[in-house]
Amino acid sequence: MxxxxxxxxxxxxxxxxxxxxxxxxxxxxxxxxxxxxxxxxxxxxxxxxxxxxxxxxxxxxxxxxxxxxxxxxxxxxxxxxxxxxxxxxxxxxxxxxxxxxxxxxxxxxxxxxxxxxxxxxxxxxxxxxxxxxQGGAVTTEMPVATRGDLQEQSSLVTAIDAEGVLDNITSKAMTVVDARAADRYRGENETMDAVGGHIPGAKNRFFKDNLAADGSFKSPETLRAEWNALIDNPQTAIMQCGSGVTACHNLLALEVAGLPGAKLYPGSWSEWSSDSTRPVASGPQP
Structure with a gap:
C-alpha cells in the first residue's frame, strides 16, 4: 500500500x-x-x-x-x-x-x-x-544506510518564482496564501526578516490551523470546508510563508483535503522582502 x-x-x-x-x-x-x-x-x-x-x-x-x-x-x-x-x-x-x-x-x-x-x-x-x-520506542542507535537508487522523475508539484508572483499582483489570476502567523502577516513582531508585512493581495492561513488540538491533522472534510472558504480553486493558488517551509504544510493540508494543484513560492517572504523594489502590504487580512 x-x-x-x-x-x-x-x-x-x-x-x-x-x-x-x-x-x-x-x-x-x-x-x-x-x-x-x-x-x-x-x-x-x-x-x-x-x-x-x-x-x-x-x-x-x-x-x-x-x-x-x-x-x-x-x-x-x-x-x-x-x-x-x-x-x-x-x-x-x-x-x-x-x-x-x-x-x-x-x-x-x-x-x-x-x-x-x-x-x-x-x-x-x-x-x-x-x-x-501509542507506545512506540525511541533509540539512540544510528542506522547504517545502504545507498539507494532513487532517480529523478517528472515533478508531481509545481513552483513559481518571484517574477511570477509579482506579475500576479497586477493580473490577480491566482490567490496567494501566506502560512505565517497572523502577527507576522500583519507586519508585527517580525523577527526573521528585515522587513515586516506581506505580499499585496495575499490571504493568511497560519499553517497550525491545519491541526487539531492533539497535533494531528484535521479531518479531510474539515480541511476541505476551511480551505474552500479561503480559496476558489487550488489550481490557481500560490502557497508561501517566511522561507518556503511551512507553506509546504498548507500544500500537504490541501492534498489531504482532496484539493491538489496549488503552487509553492519557494523564496517566500524572505526573498520577496529582500528586494526594495517589490511592493509590501501590512495590516490585517481584508
Missing amino acids: TYATLISAADLAAHASDDNLLIVDCRHDLTNPEAGLDAYRAGHIPNARFAHLDQILSGAKTGSDGKFKGRHPLPERQDFVDAMRVIGVNANTQVVAYDAQGGMYAARLWWLLRWVGHVQVAVLDGGLQAWQA
Missing part, C-alpha cells in the same frame, strides 16, 4: 519492519539549527535517518544571478536526489517523514520528494508525539 499524504502512528508501527519503508527524522529549530540533529542523537524512531533542513532540504541562498533566493531556497534537484540516495531511498521506497513540530519540517521533505517525482512519501500524523503516545 502506498501512503502519499499522511500515515498514522499505528500504521507506521504495523509497517515499520517492511523492507521498502524508510523513516526520516526532520526535526529542526529555526533559532537553533543544530537542535534537530541533537534531538535525533538523543532519541529517534528506530532505523530513522536524519535530514537537516539547511543542509539537505535547502539549497544555496544566493543564485547564479547574485540575488538572494530566501532563507531556505530549493536545493538543486540532482543534489537533493543524491542526498536521498545517501540515506537509502530507492525508487520503490515508502518514505515516512516526521518531526516534533506538527509536521512543519516533515512536510518540506514530503513536497521535495514529490518535486522529484517520488509519490511514495507521507508525513507521520501527529509526529514523534503520536508515535510515543
